[in-house]
Amino acid sequence: MSDYEVEFVDRGDREARFLVRNITPAFANGIRRAMIADVPTFSVDELRVVENSSVMFDEQIALRLGLVPLTTPLDGFEAGDTVTLSLDVQGPERESTMETVTAYSGDIVTSDDLVRPADENIPIIDLKPGQRLELDADAVLDRGHEHAKHQGGVAVGYRHLQTVEVVGDRGEFEDEESDILRGVIEEREASRASAGSSGEEPRDGELVATEAFDNDLTDRYPGKELEVHDVENAFVFHVETDGSLSVDELVLRAVDSLRDRADELRDAVQL
Numbered sequence: 001m002s003d004y005e006v007e008f009v010d011r012g013d014r015e016a017r018f019l020v021r022n023i024t025p026a027f028a029n030g031i032r033r034a035m036i037a038d039v040p041t042f043s044v045d046e047l048r049v050v051e052n053s054s055v056m057f058d059e060q061i062a063l064r065l066g067l068v069p070l071t072t073p074l075d076g077f078e079a080g081d082t083v084t085l086s087l088d089v090q091g092p093e094r095e096s097t098m099e100t101v102t103a104y105s106g107d108i109v110t111s112d113d114l115v116r117p118a119d120e121n122i123p124i125i126d127l128k129p130g131q132r133l134e135l136d137a138d139a140v141l142d143r144g145h146e147h148a149k150h151q152g153g154v155a156v157g158y159r160h161l162q163t164v165e166v167v168g169d170r171g172e173f174e175d176e177e178s179d180i181l182r183g184v185i186e187e188r189e190a191s192r193a194s195a196g197s198s199g200e201e202p203r204d205g206e207l208v209a210t211e212a213f214d215n216d217l218t219d220r221y222p223g224k225e226l227e228v229h230d231v232e233n234a235f236v237f238h239v240e241t242d243g244s245l246s247v248d249e250l251v252l253r254a255v256d257s258l259r260d261r262a263d264e265l266r267d268a269v270q271l
Helices: 025-037 058-066 247-270
Strands: 005-011 015-021 041-052 081-090 099-104 125-128 134-144 153-169 184-187 206-210 224-241
Touching: 005 224, 015 247, 025 153, 025 224, 025 247, 041 058, 041 081, 058 125, 058 134, 081 099, 081 125, 099 153, 125 134, 184 224
Parallel strands: 153 184
Antiparallel strands: 005 015, 015 224, 041 134, 081 134, 099 125, 153 224, 184 206
């Protein structure tokens, strides 16, 4: 696997698509599973309610807090470590008002600035006049295979890279029906392809996201006969995180997890 190649199709802090060549389907699925189940993140695990005069039960509030993604540092923590969080919010002071006060994730106070809500605008509860919510919580570092709330990768998938090859012109009297394709394509036979309204011909091996032409190949190649094939051992990953980790951190940690498992297996076999 030392000669695999990685190329980003689009890249953001929380969402990215990238192509990996020269890996087997089993290895691609191993990376996907590792991103979902093996990369630890912080999440609220235990709640100590000091006062709750709201309309919601303690258990409901605990569930909502468990769904708030928390930033997870790469170094300095081990699985099982905890960080204390606290929340103290009360409703409007005037009982006659019909207004409410919304407690957001940004109101959570943390004992460690490295572990904090990844988003500050997640609503937790609305408090009416005279209501108050005060609590302490322990956020624990654990893995997705223990509980789904520790899954930093909220949407992780992959599919074969596909090639589109122009093999000729469509017959003059043939009906041109939509040819829907989703994902990322690698264009070939550029000298015979038409790029549609852009007027530019694609380069050999150029990666193009299908939403660039509304997923319809007839818009990209009007009047052309096409062949679509899977590229052997080439997969496009689409990864989205909840903000606890960046895409780069999630992928690198997942690969490290696979490497550690392989080392453990090798050592066990050699005993």
